[in-house]
């Protein structure tokens with residue numbers, strides 16, 4: 001049975017079907033589908049067993065459904081322990097494969113929404129920890145760069161790009177003699193959290209702005225420092241390295257980045273590695289990406305990176321990236 005209603009779009013929150021089925025099976029939730037910009041339709045009532053309804057839509061290729069904002073807020077808060085225990089068994093046991101990528105993407109969505117609401121409770125940090133370990137394990141288990149299309153199909157756009165960026169950053173880090181697992185986890189966590197405040201339209205604006213500060217909204221301009229300030233409130237959990245990457249992730253070697261305009265002499269080596277990795281992923285996996293020309297495109301993008309990042313810590317990161325490519329680790 002379905003009830004069609006016309007509410008404000010802001011009254012709903014998107015959630016991935018896979019995450020809802022795995023983590024939320026025993027909850028009583030109203031489930032909605034989005035028909036148009038402003039139109040939603042209820043496809044499951046609180047008293048219904050929504051799993052069978054969701055399986056039906058999943059089989060038709062639907063990947064996301066909607067909850068009311070109130071249901072979403074209480075669901076994401078109360079589901080944290082389930083996520084932690086579900087992910088923990090696979091992320092801490094070395095002999096098991098990493099968690100299903102769809103579940104990591106679903107956990108990422110939930111973590112983002114908690115942090116945007118400035119919820120940094122112990123359980124939220126537990127989700128962040130499990131997700132970080134799951135992400136690093138995924139990267140260690142296989143080279144995800146050649147599987148962009150597969151991940152894009154199974155995961156949110158944001159999680160896919162975070163995963164790719166974390167992979168490239170970890171490959172670069174391996175070229176430095178200070179590389180270790182702890183530092184990779186710090187960078188992976190930064191990759192997962194850098195853009196928690198941004199919505200799809202903010203990413204479009206960012207892309208179209210060409211980093212021109214007068215084209216950016218206040219929210220986009222200051223999201224690095226705002227998010228860093230939120231994370232800094234839990235400085236026992238979030239390392240200074242993670243916070244610094246988040247704060248500096250849109251800076252540029254010339255000082256033409258934002259929000260602080262820090263040039264190449266004022267960012268850390270780890271931040272430069274993150275920025276180079278992010279730039280590579282941005283240029284590599286744009287709308288024109290084709291899997292069958294992956295290796296050739298990789299070579300072209302790395303040549304561009306080497307020309308773009310020529311100073312200090314950025315140059316070292318760019319050169320390390322070229323070395324990684326030369327070793328055949330990016331195809």
Ligand SMILES: [Fe+2]
Nearest residue numbers: 194195249250
């Ligand atoms: Fe950002």
